[in-house]
Amino acid sequence: MPTINPYLNFQGNTEEAFIFYQSIFGGEFIGGITRFSDTPEGNNLPENERDKVMHIALPIGDRNMIMGTDALESMNQTVEQGSNFYISIQADSKEQADQYFNGLSDEAEIEMEMQNMFWGDYFGMLTDKFGIKWMVSFSENS
Structure with missing residues (x-):
């Protein structure tokens, strides 16, 4: 059976949001938190964006998860939350x-x-x- 895994985009507060969601639903982040500094192009980003969240995933129940990322201003990304x-x-x-x-x-x-x-x-x-x-x-x- 298929699962639905919403992917959420935030304007710089992904980590805060996912820690909040974790406090409600429990569980551990799958694979930890991947930051933009962990990517091959991380050093090419502005210093203030390197620690932003590139990917995070939190399981909810047996087969579902929510995933998220920070939108980067340097890439002209905006969010209508x-x-x-x-x-x-x-x-x-x-x-x-x-x-x-x-x-x-x-x-x-x-x-x-x-x-x-x-x-x-x-x-x-x-x-x-x-x-x-x-x-x-x-x-x-x-």
Whole structure:
């Protein structure tokens, strides 16, 4: 079965975001944190960009992960954080759904509090403090 692994782009705070997500979901970064200074062209970058995150991956559950990178100004990269996607997390229990939602709620914009929905799921939506949109749900039938 295929997996969906969202790749998140940040404007310089990827490491901070992933440490935050790790505090909620647990797990270890797959392969550690690769910085732009670790790449063959790292020495050609401006000094202030060399320590930025080139790649990071955090497993969530058995077959899923989120991955991320910093956008570099020297490469004219810009980010519109959270404007074009959600990350949907299907929890294993109502308690776990609340744990995820409450953890992500720190300094977040709550779009919909966790609640029982007409389609049968326990569901909530928010935009976290890093501009990433999340849908958290639990279904008795899954």
